[in-house]
Structure formats: C-alpha cells, structure tokens
Amino acid sequence: MLSIERLTKSYGSTLAVKDLTLHIAPGEIYGFIGHNGAGKTTTLKCVAGILDFESGKITIDSIPVAENPIEAKRRIAYIPDNPDLYEYMTGMQYLNFVADIFKVGAAERKERIHADAAAFGLEGDLNSAIATYSHGMKQKLALISALIHEPRLIILDEPFVGLDPKAAHLLKQRMREHCDRGGAIFFSTHVLEVAEKLCDKVAIIKNGELIRSGTMDEVRGDESLESVFLELEEEKSC
Secondary structure, eight states, rough: OOOEEEEEEEEEEEEEEEEEEEEEEEOOEEEOOEEEEEEEEHHHHHTSSSSOOOOEEEEEEEETTTTTTHHHHEEEEESSSSSOOOOOOOOOHHHHHHHHHHTTHHHHHHHHHHHHHHHOGGGTTTSBBGOOOHHHHHHHHHHHHHHHOSSEEEEESSSTTOOOHHHHHHHHHHHHHHHHHTEEEEEEEEOOOHHHHHHHEEEEEEETTEEEEEEEHHHHHOOOOOHHHHHHHHHHHO
C-alpha cells in the first residue's frame, strides 16, 4: 500500500528526515511516534505529496508520489493536525466541494455525508459557515471529508487532538473498519496509550531517524509502549 524507501528531507542546513524506510501493507493501522520536531509531520507531508524531498522514493499502490502526484493523491486522504478549511463555505458546501474533486457520485456522497455527519454529531451544523465552528467541529468536518471518497490510504497527523471522547471513540472504530476493508492508515500521535491499543504496527522516530519499528509486540516486548519510547529516547540522547 505505502512504501517509503530511504526518504531524506532537509530544510536548508537542517536535516528533518534521514534515510527513512517504512512499509505499510493493506489492512494495517501504522502509528508514527516521536517527540516534537522528530520529523513526523515532515514525513507525512512528503507522503501526501505536499513537500518535495531530496532523495528516496515514496509509492502509494505502486504509484510514485514524486513522478505521478495526481494519481497518487487520488488514492489518499490527508488530515493535518490543524486543518485549514475554507471558512467562508458552509460545512455542506465544503463536503460537496471535496466530493466534486474526487468525482464521488450524487447518491454515494449523500449517503456517506448523512451517515458520517450523524455519527459525528455534525448533521445539524452542516448549513452553518465553517467560520462559526469550534476547533473540534472543524476536526470532525475534516474527518468526514477524508472518508467521503473512500481512499485507499488515510494519513492523519495527531487526529485525536480536539475531539471529544465520543468522537475519538468513533474515529477509532472508523479507522479499524477502513483497514478491515483493505485500506491502510498511517498516523502520528503523542497519545501512546491510543497507539498501543489501536495500532497493528508502530515506528519510533527521533531527530529524523527511525530508531525502532515493527509489530506492537516486536517494538514493546514485555514492556509498555510508553516505557520503551522513553528508554529509546534516553538511549539516543546519551
């Protein structure tokens, strides 16, 4: 589904991601954890085709992101940690706008919008301007927009920030259902308890370098994910 091979990305003289290799298969929820500034968001933006990179190769469904960005982007949904939405639009206008971009049919979009808006408790607010939405409401709208075209790969940057407990629980369910249908999810989080319970695999990054990855059992062994993460952080700092 997603292949990242020896990805390297710099900002001027600052090396943000160094020689990173990860592979995510269909059906997997893959967590990406690390301290602030570790390179998580940079990696996700490279995968989503937002940032160029100096070297390496990223493919989605065997489609190279750098060489064929439009076809690669047709297969993904990307939600940043602070979604920038067109606030002059209503929620419904925005969802129809996204559906138009991905050429979702009228019947399909109506069904999906109704189901997800009702589930996330946003149905009564879709005719209001996005400018009036709270941060949590904007996050829910962004999530609904990401699901509307049934992407193969969903990329999420800190998706649980700003969500109430009910919405967070629903998102976890949606993530699992998406992967059970053959999709894949690559997401960053600081909430290690969520990653531990939800993820099939996890990768830990520090200062742009991958320091451990694999199944949850392979990464944590007999310890908690939090303990392993803190130990690895300390080892790398020594």
